[in-house]
Amino acid sequence: MTTDFLKGYDIQYWLESCPQGYLMDTEYGHQPGEREPDVMLRDPVLREQAVRTTVQLILGERCALAASSGLINAAPDEASKRFLATQTLDEARHVEVFTHRLLDLGIKNNELEEVLKTFANPHLVRFAETLLEVVDRKDFVAGVVGQNLILEGMAFHVFEMMQAGSQQTNPKFAHTLAGTIADERRHVGFGENRIGALIREHPERKADVEKLQREMSYHMLATFGAAFREGPSPQEMAERLAKAGIESKGGQDWQGVRLGEATPEELEQVLGDTILKEFKKRLQRVGVEYQTPLVPM
Amino acid sequence: MGEPVEDVHQLDPLVFWEHARSFEFWFEAVQGYLEGSSFGRHPEVPESVREADERDRLVTVLCNYCVGETIALEGAGSLIRVAPSRPAKVFLSTQTVDEGRHLEVLVHRLLELGVSDPEAEIARRASPSLQEFRRLHGELVRGDDWDAALFAQNVILEEMEFAVFHRHAQLADPRTREVLLGIVKDERRHIGFGENELGRRLKRAPDLQRRLREVRAELDPLILRTFREAIAEIGGPAAEREDLSKSYLQAVTRLGVE
Numbered sequence: 001m002t003t004d005f006l007k008g009y010d011i012q013y014w015l016e017s018c019p020q021g022y023l024m025d026t027e028y029g030h031q032p033g034e035r036e037p038d039v040m041l042r043d044p045v046l047r048e049q050a051v052r053t054t055v056q057l058i059l060g061e062r063c064a065l066a067a068s069s070g071l072i073n074a075a076p077d078e079a080s081k082r083f084l085a086t087q088t089l090d091e092a093r094h095v096e097v098f099t100h101r102l103l104d105l106g107i108k109n110n111e112l113e114e115v116l117k118t119f120a121n122p123h124l125v126r127f128a129e130t131l132l133e134v135v136d137r138k139d140f141v142a143g144v145v146g147q148n149l150i151l152e153g154m155a156f157h158v159f160e161m162m163q164a165g166s167q168q169t170n171p172k173f174a175h176t177l178a179g180t181i182a183d184e185r186r187h188v189g190f191g192e193n194r195i196g197a198l199i200r201e202h203p204e205r206k207a208d209v210e211k212l213q214r215e216m217s218y219h220m221l222a223t224f225g226a227a228f229r230e231g232p233s234p235q236e237m238a239e240r241l242a243k244a245g246i247e248s249k250g251g252q253d254w255q256g257v258r259l260g261e262a263t264p265e266e267l268e269q270v271l272g273d274t275i276l277k278e279f280k281k282r283l284q285r286v287g288v289e290y291q292t293p294l295v296p297m
Numbered sequence: 298m299g300e301p302v303e304d305v306h307q308l309d310p311l312v313f314w315e316h317a318r319s320f321e322f323w324f325e326a327v328q329g330y331l332e333g334s335s336f337g338r339h340p341e342v343p344e345s346v347r348e349a350d351e352r353d354r355l356v357t358v359l360c361n362y363c364v365g366e367t368i369a370l371e372g373a374g375s376l377i378r379v380a381p382s383r384p385a386k387v388f389l390s391t392q393t394v395d396e397g398r399h400l401e402v403l404v405h406r407l408l409e410l411g412v413s414d415p416e417a418e419i420a421r422r423a424s425p426s427l428q429e430f431r432r433l434h435g436e437l438v439r440g441d442d443w444d445a446a447l448f449a450q451n452v453i454l455e456e457m458e459f460a461v462f463h464r465h466a467q468l469a470d471p472r473t474r475e476v477l478l479g480i481v482k483d484e485r486r487h488i489g490f491g492e493n494e495l496g497r498r499l500k501r502a503p504d505l506q507r508r509l510r511e512v513r514a515e516l517d518p519l520i521l522r523t524f525r526e527a528i529a530e531i532g533g534p535a536a537e538r539e540d541l542s543k544s545y546l547q548a549v550t551r552l553g554v555e
Contacts, residue, residue: 010401011394011397011398011401012335012336012401014394015331015398019324019327020331020332023324027321028321065377065386065390066377066378069374069375069377069378069389069390069393070374070375070377070378072370072371072374072375072393073371073374073375077416078367078400078404078416081367081370081371081374081397081400082370082397082398082400082401084374084397085370085374085393085394085396085397085398086394086397088374088377088390088393088394089320089323089390089391089393089394091390092320092377092386092387092390092391093320093390095383095386095387096320096321096387099383
């Protein structure tokens, strides 16, 4: 049964669907020749917001790279090792394309680590530390729950929202995110399938997985919450873009909200609702009950 | 995606250093020889291994290649955490997926040859010297010893695989040949990275030579024994053993770790 589902996650499938599929003819994740809009480089407020957002993406992807590569040795079967090899490369590609975006935004190579330190969200850093402690213990079940269900399962919706919001105003970034979203969908699918089977085989693991979920979800939700409270509001962003001749026309609809017109509170609310709704469903499918974090968003 | 890349060994060292460690470089490199292939070969290549004895010997060899590729997969994945730079981490992630692909295409070849439970068959036929190499390599990786683990993996193991796979491809049936030639192309990239990375570090820290010599002294006998076993199984004359060992020894000499 497990082997059958893993056939859908082999390297041959990955090669055909990813490098030879949706990444074909891309350059650092976007269409060749696409650039950041000039206003992103000229307007200090827009630029700083783009840098801050990109820093969180890089840190999340660095954590995912360390976790997925570290889990290869802990995987209980050879097919899971091979899937994690593809995930490792996906995560490294994400690190590369988002790092490249920082360079495109004018950050110099020798400033990179300092910029990451300056803008790093402390909750995201704590999340990464917790996940990597689990990986270091070679705990495959807890590691995949943390990485493929919590980190990727939650980040997936944030990426979707950012992608919808960037389609009109920054097609380069929207294209970069589209490839990342396609990868994350595969990782989440693997996590659900593999962990569902392992929890059925080892029901005694359910309690500590739920405890881990409670702790890690808190840090993820706190990271997203902070993202909306820092930097300019969506309306201010839209006004600054409009001054440069980039009309967002209220932005794309995402989950029934006009992204360019919503207040930060509305965005936080819709993102939180979506994440939690989907996340609870996902946990239910693998046989784990959602535990409300100690200090909800 | 741009022009196909040239042989990495012919690149200017600085160009290699700047570009060869990115996902973009990897993608361009593999796209040429993997496009249109399925599990490492073109689907229309006919099966020509029919004799039971030939099949049995090939299964033994492929099982041991699978052991080597599993060592490489686990090693490349684990080394990402200890790699000293971001580009080195990105390169190792491309190597990780290469090693995973090698394992997959070799397991697929075993299935084609009628092996119903490859995992069990690999465990049954694994050479003791290769298993011992796995144990020692695992210790280096777990000890976060970047230089020694990279030397064991990207120089010793990959050079051995490169030499044996390349020779085996010349003697093999058409399906196995295509699978092996695809793997060999990846191995060249891995060896290039290992030599380049270690070459730079050896220049900065000459004391490192002593450490790598120790590693070599421990692993050489295991690797050379594996050479002998593989060449005997693939039907190459005994004299070839020396020739194949030569390319491995040349690589080690290039690094000054005689």
